Amino acid sequence: MMSLSLIWGIVIAVCCCLYLLGMRRRQMGEPPLENGLIPYLGCALQFGANPLEFLRANQRKHGHVFTCRLMGNYVHFITNPLSYHKVLCHGKYFDWKKFHFTASAKAFGHRSIDPSDGNTTDTISKTIIKTLQGDALSSLTEAMMGNLQLVLRPQGPPQPPTPTWVTEGMYSFCYRVMFEAGYLTLFGRDLAGQDAQKALILNSLDNFKQFDKIFPALVAGFPIHVFKTGHYAREKLTEGLRLQKFRERDHISELVRFLNDTFATLDDTERAKSLLAVLWASQANTIPATFWSLFQMIRNPEAMKAATEEVNKTLENAGQKVSFEDSPIHLNQTQLDNMPVLDSIIKESLRLSSASLNIRTAKEDFTLHLQDGSYNIRKDDIIALYPQLMHLDPEIYPDPLTFKYDRYLDENGKTKTTFYNTSWRYNGFGSSSVQSLSCVRLFATP
Numbered sequence: 140m141m142s143l144s145l146i147w148g149i150v151i152a153v154c155c156c157l158y159l160l161g162m163r164r165r166q167m168g169e170p171p172l173e174n175g176l177i178p179y180l181g182c183a184l185q186f187g188a189n190p191l192e193f194l195r196a197n198q199r200k201h202g203h204v205f206t207c208r209l210m211g212n213y214v215h216f217i218t219n220p221l222s223y224h225k226v227l228c229h230g231k232y233f234d235w236k237k238f239h240f241t242a243s244a245k246a247f248g249h250r251s252i253d254p255s256d257g258n259t260t261d262t263i264s265k266t267i268i269k270t271l272q273g274d275a276l277s278s279l280t281e282a283m284m285g286n287l288q289l290v291l292r293p294q295g296p297p298q299p300p301t302p303t304w305v306t307e308g309m310y311s312f313c314y315r316v317m318f319e320a321g322y323l324t325l326f327g328r329d330l331a332g333q334d335a336q337k338a339l340i341l342n343s344l345d346n347f348k349q350f351d352k353i354f355p356a357l358v359a360g361f362p363i364h365v366f367k368t369g370h371y372a373r374e375k376l377t378e379g380l381r382l383q384k385f386r387e388r389d390h391i392s393e394l395v396r397f398l399n400d401t402f403a404t405l406d407d408t409e410r411a412k413s414l415l416a417v418l419w420a421s422q423a424n425t426i427p428a429t430f431w432s433l434f435q436m437i438r439n440p441e442a443m444k445a446a447t448e449e450v451n452k453t454l455e456n457a458g459q460k461v462s463f464e465d466s467p468i469h470l471n472q473t474q475l476d477n478m479p480v481l482d483s484i485i486k487e488s489l490r491l492s493s494a495s496l497n498i499r500t501a502k503e504d505f506t507l508h509l510q511d512g513s514y515n516i517r518k519d520d521i522i523a524l525y526p527q528l529m530h531l532d533p534e535i536y537p538d539p540l541t542f543k544y545d546r547y548l549d550e551n552g553k554t555k556t557t558f559y560n561t562s563w564r565y566n567g568f569g570s571s572s573v574q575s576l577s578c579v580r581l582f583a584t585p
Contacts, residue, residue: 181208327388
């Protein structure tokens with residue numbers, strides 16, 4: 140009878156053979172390859188621990204283009220900002236929707252909403268564009284401004300002063316205010332049952348926090364049943380977005396109304412899970428953007444002074460003022476957009492804190508022609524751009540780790556849109572969320 144140690148030795152040897160057989164080999168013309176030591180995970184743990192340092196280390200080792208295995212996928216990282224526009228010029232070879240549709244289905248538990256799978260139509264992208272531009276965007280902005288003031292200045296008879304201050308952490312405060320205002324803006328108000336509405340939103344807030352913690356793992360492919368608390372939180376969030384709930388609400392956003400029609404082929408649970416994706420997309424970037432912008436302003440007296448003066452001037456020009464006794468303030472989209480100091484503060488805060496990935500999936504084998512050379516890309520591989528490499532480049536942004544509230548202002552106090560690295564010109568801010576920028580402007584003005 141074989142000894143236990145021999146059996147384990149055979150098992151380990153078989154696993155190693157299977158791992159080596161399944162490992163990708165770099166072929167002629169492909170970028171340098173990092174498979175990682177752990178099957179399937181590849182380099183995911185190192186990347187997740189510190190993405191910026193991981194990419195910089197591989198950039199020093201391999202150059203500006205390299206491939207890493209992450210959670211079973213092969214990701215080609217493009218780290219030279221001069222090549223970003225070259226990547227986008229190969230758009231006919233990319234399917235940016237495939238990754239997002241797949242990630243959404245994994246994270247939120249709904250069936251695929253990719254039109255090619257037959258569950259929805261091609262109108263989904265048109266719907267989102269239609270309801271987030273022009274007059275529809277102005278209506279959404281107006282609703283968000285009203286709801287922010289509703290949350291910050293609750294209606295009802297004046298309450299007697301309390302003998303002690305109520306204290307709350309800044310991040311918790313931003314999280315609570317932006318979540319409640321955003322929820323009301325998207326999904327409407329229950330005018331007949333405001334106490335029940337408040338309870339629903341506060342419960343949803345707690346569940347959203349639990350769900351958001353496990354979101355990266357879900358996108359990476361881990362089954363949600365591994366996370367008992369997160370799974371429960373997702374199901375409770377879904378319950379609050381069922382069709383029956385919307386019959387009790389007024390002022391539902393045009394976006395949600397159109398999506399309800401677009402998802403008409405889905406059952407009630409699937410539809411609610413799809414709307415949960417909308418809720419997450421509206422909050423996941425907006426809340427951190429609000430916190431970091433407020434944090435940087437508070438710790439920088441010059442920034443706070445400049446922003447306060449700009450807001451007061453804007454309100455004065457609009458014939459309005461901040462007062463708990465007067466009616467809520469109202470600024471239109473043009474007035475909000477004409478606040479370059481606040482715009483610069485938000486962009487500078489995002490530059491220091493944002494760590495997003497821009498992702499495209501290859502639809503077929505092709506050759507990617509970049510500033511640094513040409514590389515063969517295989518079908519279903521992922522191309523990833525990491526803008527923070529550019530945002531923290533000292534040749535583009537001098538003293539990049541220091542917050543400078545006026546970095547995005549020119550000598551005339553107007554919005555600065557171009558930056559330079561030697562002889563190359565860059566767009567002032569890439570990979571930013573328009574919705575996040577707009578919501579933070581609103582947060583700063585009530």
